[in-house]
Amino acid sequence: MYDFDAFLDETREHVNRALTAVLDDYLTGVDEWLTEPIRYACEGGGKRFRAILFLASYEVSGRAPDHRVSRLATALEIVHAYSLVHDDLPCMDDDDWRRGRPTCHRAFGAERATIAAAAMVPLASWVVAEEARAMGLPAAESAVLVAELSEAAGPQGMVGGQVLDLISEGQAVTGDELVEIHRRKTGALIRAAARLGGRVGRLTPPILQAVTDYGERVGLAFQIADDVLDEEGTTASLGKDAHSDRELGKATYPGVFGMERARAEARRLADEAIAALRRAAIASPALEGLAIHVVERES
Amino acid sequence: MYDFDAFLDETREHVNRALTAVLDDYLTGVDEWLTEPIRYACEGGGKRFRAILFLASYEVSGRAPDHRVSRLATALEIVHAYSLVHDDLPCMDDDDWRRGRPTCHRAFGAERATIAAAAMVPLASWVVAEEARAMGLPAAESAVLVAELSEAAGPQGMVGGQVLDLISEGQAVTGDELVEIHRRKTGALIRAAARLGGRVGRLTPPILQAVTDYGERVGLAFQIADDVLDEEGTTASLGKDAHSDRELGKATYPGVFGMERARAEARRLADEAIAALRRAAIASPALEGLAIHVVERES
Secondary structure: OOOHHHHHHHHHHHHHHHHHHHHHHHOOOOOHHHHHHHHHHHHOOOOOHHHHHHHHHHHHHOOOOOHHHHHHHHHHHHHHHHHHHHHHOOOOOOOOEEOOEEOHHHHHHHHHHHHHHHHHHHHHHHHHHHHHHHOOOOHHHHHHHHHHHHHHHOOOOHHHHHHHHHHOOOOOOOHHHHHHHHHHHHHHHHHHHHHHHHHHOOOOHHHHHHHHHHHHHHHHHHHHHHHHHHHHOOHHHHOOOOOHHHHOOOOOHHHHHOHHHHHHHHHHHHHHHHHHHHHOOOOOHHHHHHHHHHHHOOO | OOOHHHHHHHHHHHHHHHHHHHHHHHOOOOOHHHHHHHHHHHHOOOOOHHHHHHHHHHHHHOOOOOHHHHHHHHHHHHHHHHHHHHHHOOOOOOOOEEOOEEOHHHHHHHHHHHHHHHHHHHHHHHHHHHHHHHOOOOHHHHHHHHHHHHHHHOOOOHHHHHHHHHHOOOOOOOHHHHHHHHHHHHHHHHHHHHHHHHHHOOOOHHHHHHHHHHHHHHHHHHHHHHHHHHHHOOHHHHOOOOOHHHHOOOOOHHHHHOHHHHHHHHHHHHHHHHHHHHHOOOOOHHHHHHHHHHHHOOO
């Protein structure tokens, strides 16, 4: 029988090792004033959901990810870690706790945290471009990988979503506006994780499209589940400040639709994600497990 | 006779138009909360030295840059504009004036300036990857372009140099350490501008190497000339806070070696840059003019 929890734990360990190796290589000779907050932000635990999703999507190709594929996957975690450092900054959400430890700016000061965050975005692009080249990917693909990751991270994606999130604080938002915020803030990078893994695995266009459809739904479900957890969790269980969304007057799914509809919607999206795979005859216990995990996790 | 000033003015206008078009295209549908500070940071004047250098380097191929080439060149200005926003932030140098106007955070607040800066790095990578693809460059080249730009912008390059610059404040530095700070903080992006233009122009390896040698020297000369200008200029002539380096106790060439040796060293580097071109039989009045301009400019 397929052991999803074992897959999750083993792949997370695998990602953690690859990430440490990538940071060792790419930060050689860089001053510890900069490498310490980058390492702190990247290595301090975390679910590694985006890199694991990338690898599960890659495995749809039928091949097991090798050393290089895992290294490329870490770029998604570097972008994600950057977004957390950035989001937590005093001039943004001003949070104190993240992944069960002080936030990066609490540990290193706003100056080191800000500059570390700024370094992490080009670092991630560089990792993708270099690793794609090193693994001998068809070269057109390398450029597409960086373009898709950059689009997902940039003003049309994650950063744009953070902006919508900020400017909607304390405002009434419609359900459509909320979905748009989620789609950019969280969905774009999760969708990119699924697509990039599929691209590196050289999935055929219809299979890649199914994985994309899956990634879009899982991305939205992920953010709704996050909002539900923020409402019902404690700072201890989450490892970050609980109820911070509500205090900031953020637009959340439970806030707009109530907890019950929020939970149901997350579940519906996870089901739709799985249905998208099955329609394309993709048999991936890992991707199906991840979709369910997203809405059933406790942190 | 070659009219360098006309070349500079025309090319600058050309870059400004391309940059506006790129921002129009790539920021479509993004909220003005984010697009306003990005546009303010990118469009508020500036010498456009990096994009002009890119285009002059491209022209070594013997072809005139078309529409797409100019669009790609603007990525260098986006990265450069990002670095200025970032450098000026309250948690960094805390400057009030830039390009003759209030700095981005003075105009829009630290929150909008910080998030705009964060959006500009993936934006630049995205522009390079998309424009390279649109112009039908050999695809291996597209990946190399993004990798080189990201390396130049990241912890091994510009951001790493900003860090060395910060941690050396108020410290005694050796000449070698100073060169290393300059090489990363300013040199890496200028070198990348020269190389990327050459790569897009598909220069042969020895010609690209000569352009790289040129770019390295011009990058160092540029920073030394900047430090000299900071010492002798006024806020009105520079359009940014004058004497701010000295007040911050920054490591500068005039500070370590005195004004006279600083001026002589900048000039020597410009001469070496031109010599590197001539040894490779590159006849480029534009590149030669830029090297001289760097050390003779008044702002």
